[in-house]
Amino acid sequence: MVLNEEKSSTGKRRLPRCVALFFAVAVSANAFGLIVQVVLWGLIRHRGWPYTSPFLDEGIGVDLRNFAPLFSRGVLHSPAFFHQPVPFMYPAPVAPLYGLFFSLPHSVVSLELSLTALSVGTAILFAWRLAKAGVALGIAAGISAGALLLSYPLAFELKQGNMELFVALLVGAGVWCFWRGNFHGAAAILGVAAAMKIFPFVYLALFVSRRKWSALAMAAAVGVVVTLASLRYLSPHPLFAWHGIGADLDFYRTYVALPKRRETGYDHSVFGLFKVAYALTHRNQKPPVELMGRALGIYLPVAALSGIFLWVLRIRKMPFANQLLCLTVASITLSPVSFDYTLIHLSVPAGVLVFFAWEAGSREVPGLRATFVSLALLTATESELIVHGNSVGGQFKALGLVATFALGLVFPFRFSRLFDKNDIRPHPSELSCGASPETEGDIHVLPLSLGYKNAEGEHLPQ
Numbered sequence: 001m002v003l004n005e006e007k008s009s010t011g012k013r014r015l016p017r018c019v020a021l022f023f024a025v026a027v028s029a030n031a032f033g034l035i036v037q038v039v040l041w042g043l044i045r046h047r048g049w050p051y052t053s054p055f056l057d058e059g060i061g062v063d064l065r066n067f068a069p070l071f072s073r074g075v076l077h078s079p080a081f082f083h084q085p086v087p088f089m090y091p092a093p094v095a096p097l098y099g100l101f102f103s104l105p106h107s108v109v110s111l112e113l114s115l116t117a118l119s120v121g122t123a124i125l126f127a128w129r130l131a132k133a134g135v136a137l138g139i140a141a142g143i144s145a146g147a148l149l150l151s152y153p154l155a156f157e158l159k160q161g162n163m164e165l166f167v168a169l170l171v172g173a174g175v176w177c178f179w180r181g182n183f184h185g186a187a188a189i190l191g192v193a194a195a196m197k198i199f200p201f202v203y204l205a206l207f208v209s210r211r212k213w214s215a216l217a218m219a220a221a222v223g224v225v226v227t228l229a230s231l232r233y234l235s236p237h238p239l240f241a242w243h244g245i246g247a248d249l250d251f252y253r254t255y256v257a258l259p260k261r262r263e264t265g266y267d268h269s270v271f272g273l274f275k276v277a278y279a280l281t282h283r284n285q286k287p288p289v290e291l292m293g294r295a296l297g298i299y300l301p302v303a304a305l306s307g308i309f310l311w312v313l314r315i316r317k318m319p320f321a322n323q324l325l326c327l328t329v330a331s332i333t334l335s336p337v338s339f340d341y342t343l344i345h346l347s348v349p350a351g352v353l354v355f356f357a358w359e360a361g362s363r364e365v366p367g368l369r370a371t372f373v374s375l376a377l378l379t380a381t382e383s384e385l386i387v388h389g390n391s392v393g394g395q396f397k398a399l400g401l402v403a404t405f406a407l408g409l410v411f412p413f414r415f416s417r418l419f420d421k422n423d424i425r426p427h428p429s430e431l432s433c434g435a436s437p438e439t440e441g442d443i444h445v446l447p448l449s450l451g452y453k454n455a456e457g458e459h460l461p462q
Helices: 019-045 063-064 092-102 108-132 135-148 154-158 164-178 183-197 200-210 213-234 238-257 262-266 270-281 289-313 318-331 338-362 370-377 393-410
Strands: 438-440 444-445
Touching: 019 135, 019 213, 019 370, 063 108, 063 154, 092 108, 092 183, 092 213, 092 238, 108 135, 108 154, 108 164, 135 338, 154 438, 164 183, 164 200, 164 238, 164 338, 183 213, 183 370, 200 213, 200 289, 213 238, 238 289, 238 318, 262 270, 262 289, 262 393, 270 393, 289 370, 318 338, 318 393, 338 370, 338 393, 370 393
Parallel strands: none
Antiparallel strands: 438 444
């Protein structure tokens, strides 16, 4: 399976220009940001917020350490879990993960090692898939290693000690299963992810557009079962745990989602734009919580209806890569709060676009370079951006996410041959080994042991 790689005048294979441009922008943006944050802000750190950096604040694993009292002996599995100074501000299915790491010695070290191992393992797996698709092993390894080392969201995730990486890996695994035609496997995995963080439910739109109703039902059933099991983990009385989690999430809404806090500088949600815009237009006054509560009551239904409207009229008609890009951006932008570690979810559509860029080769694809530039800026640190004493790196990322969404909405990234009803299907005569495609509904699915060829006669990835 060899992708159509771009070749130099000497005949040697090289990176597609759009992927090379991604790395050039990522290196430049990260170098500038780290110099400003670590060197300059480090020298004037005594001035306090916002002249600081997420890497100079609060220490390693702060998100995990904050919940230590909740998972201590005598508190977990008891009503006391829901009456602690720091409430558990996540859906119930995240709790067993925290419980797992707090049951291990040196919980912060255990979590950091686990996150690092999973990140490196995923990068190795991606490089292996690229190499299996025909990319030179050195180039494939370079792409994976470069993306890993230049990922500010991953560094932020490791610094915070958050559980977002587990959700992102579930989403990535679900998307891969979907791409390979394993719809029920994808549904089960995405059902778990949606139960853990709610907003990954937007990926279920992929099943709706393809009328995979049984897979959609499986995703819903898995989400319900995982939630019930997690509630039972928290308390012998699931209904009591349900009300307790609801009260903790209400606390999160009132004291985290609605106010403008110092963490808003790391918040790339569209709703965060309103908070910072209010502060900038009202002499740095924080927006009243009551006003933000009313605004949120309007924002959520408008965002939901807008997303449905765009999906029905445009996104569902676009190629798979575009659908994935738009859904990913929506999942990390439309929630009331979305901190920088959620940007690791962009790795999923970015990986698909790398395969697309290799297949495109020297062919100029409208919008592809702009998309890779946008992804490079979104995954670089921008916490050094300050306007009138307000850290606005998250808000610049919110605008970048909106721009990326627009690129996915306008420019189709259509694989030459992909098992998707919105992309060109392989003709039987173009299949290797003379095999005929099996038909599942309106999607042509190939046996996984077979490949197929592009116009140059090269095998494309399965």
